[in-house]
Amino acid sequence: MVAIINQNKVIYREIQRPRQLLLWLLALLVTVFMWYGFIQQIIFGIPLGSNPAPDAVLVALWLIFGIAFPIIMLIWMKLIIEVRDDGLYIRFMPFHTRYRQFLYKEITHYEPIIYSGFERFGGWGIRVNFKGETAYTMNGNQGLELKLRNKTVVIGTQKPEELKKAMDALNKSQPPTF
Numbered sequence: 001m002v003a004i005i006n007q008n009k010v011i012y013r014e015i016q017r018p019r020q021l022l023l024w025l026l027a028l029l030v031t032v033f034m035w036y037g038f039i040q041q042i043i044f045g046i047p048l049g050s051n052p053a054p055d056a057v058l059v060a061l062w063l064i065f066g067i068a069f070p071i072i073m074l075i076w077m078k079l080i081i082e083v084r085d086d087g088l089y090i091r092f093m094p095f096h097t098r099y100r101q102f103l104y105k106e107i108t109h110y111e112p113i114i115y116s117g118f119e120r121f122g123g124w125g126i127r128v129n130f131k132g133e134t135a136y137t138m139n140g141n142q143g144l145e146l147k148l149r150n151k152t153v154v155i156g157t158q159k160p161e162e163l164k165k166a167m168d169a170l171n172k173s174q175p176p177t178f
Contacts, residue, residue: 076094
């Protein structure tokens with residue numbers, strides 16, 4: 001009998017959701033304004049402002065910013081980090097349809113870091129700075145910096161030491177150079 005080894009076995013998984021208070025207040029403000037406009041103009045028939053948008057435009061904006069936007073923020077927006085047998089995988093939902101993979105054979109160095117997402121990348125999310133470095137961050141100031149053959153990638157994490165230990169345990173074929 002031949003044993004089949006699953007090359008994509010998940011050893012470590014971290015799921016992050018947005019936690020910035022300012023982001024949530026902005027999302028709430030936009031959502032409340034869209035509901036107010038929808039109820040006032042569509043339900044009660046009172047035009048919103050001195051130069052109101054057509055009803056069809058207001059309904060479209062309400063569907064996008066009053067319903068879809070908060071659902072995406074509450075349910076779908078998350079950063080998933082996984083350490084698998086062959087490398088590190090990330091998925092920034094809803095922006096990535098598939099996992100982005102960083103295979104051990106492509107990683108020349110990795111280490112936990114403390115950094116300023118705003119100073120280094122201009123904020124959080126999926127970012128590229130002027131040096132060509134890419135960041136996948138949800139919140140906070142901790143991450144794992146990956147040095148690949150031709151670029152640098154920063155993965156935001158709330159548990160940088162655990163993530164590094166998981167990678168160390170599996171990265172036997174090419175240990176990182178520190």
